[in-house]
Amino acid sequence: MRQRQHGTVSCYQRGPIVGRPSPKGCRCRECASAWSVYNKQLVRRRRRGELIDPLIDAAEAREHLLYLQSRGVGDSWIETATGLSRPTIDRVRNGRNQRIRPSTAQAIMRLGLRNCPHAKLEPGPTRQRIADLKRAGWTQEQVRAVVGDWRKTKGGYVTVRMAERIEELWRKEAS
Numbered sequence: 424m425r426q427r428q429h430g431t432v433s434c435y436q437r438g439p440i441v442g443r444p445s446p447k448g449c450r451c452r453e454c455a456s457a458w459s460v461y462n463k464q465l466v467r468r469r470r471r472g473e474l475i476d477p478l479i480d481a482a483e484a485r486e487h488l489l490y491l492q493s494r495g496v497g498d499s500w501i502e503t504a505t506g507l508s509r510p511t512i513d514r515v516r517n518g519r520n521q522r523i524r525p526s527t528a529q530a531i532m533r534l535g536l537r538n539c540p541h542a543k544l545e546p547g548p549t550r551q552r553i554a555d556l557k558r559a560g561w562t563q564e565q566v567r568a569v570v571g572d573w574r575k576t577k578g579g580y581v582t583v584r585m586a587e588r589i590e591e592l593w594r595k596e597a598s
Contacts, residue, residue, distance in 0.1 A: 429453045432461045442510055478522035481515050484531040488516040494536055495543045495580075504538055505530040536583055543580030550581075552593040559596050566592070 425441040427434040430453035438445030448454070468475060491501065502509050507530055514520040515531065536542045556566055570588035 430457050432457055441508060476524050476526070479525055479528055481518075481520055481523045481528065484515055484523060484528045485518060487531055487534075488512065491534065491536070491539070491542070492516070494539075495541065496536075496539045500539055500541075501531075501534060504534050507531070540582065540584040540587075542583045544583055544586050546581045549586045549589050552589050556589075556593060556596055561596070 426439050427437070427441060427449075429439065429449065429451055434449045435454035435458040436448045438448050465475065488501070498509050498512055501507070501512055505512075507527060511520075511527065512531075515523060515527070536544065553566060557563070566589075569592055571585065
C-alpha cells in the first residue's frame, strides 16, 4: 500500500495512507509544520494580490477521461502518464469532483490516444495503408513480418502501436 511522505500538506490533509483518507489527516509534528508553512505562504500571496489556483469546471476533463476509457486506456496508464493519483482520476471521471485545479485539468487534457500505445483506434486509415502496401507489391506475410499480425484487432479496432508501425512502413514505401 502506498504511503504519503510525512511533512507534506497532502499527508496533513488526507492522512499517510493513499486511498484510505483519514477524517482528520495526519497531525504529527512534521505534517503540522508543513501545514503551517503552507498557510503562511498562502496568506503572503493573497496579500500581494496573487491569484491562488482558482478551481475550474471539471466537465471537459471528465469527458476526456470517459473518451480515453472507451478507447481501452486504463486507470494505471492514466495515473502513470499524468502523475495524478487513482482516487483523483476516479473522482473526476465519476463526477464527485465538479471543480478541479487547472493543473489537474491540464494533466488530463494533455493525455491523448497517441500517448497510449495500447489504446484502440478506428481501423479505417490503417486498413487503407495496408491496401496501399498490397497494391505496391507487399504480401500479407511480408507486412506481418515487419509490423506483426495486424489482423489481431481488439473488437474491430487497431491499437495505436500497430497503427504507428504500419504507418511507418507505409511512409517508407511511399518515399
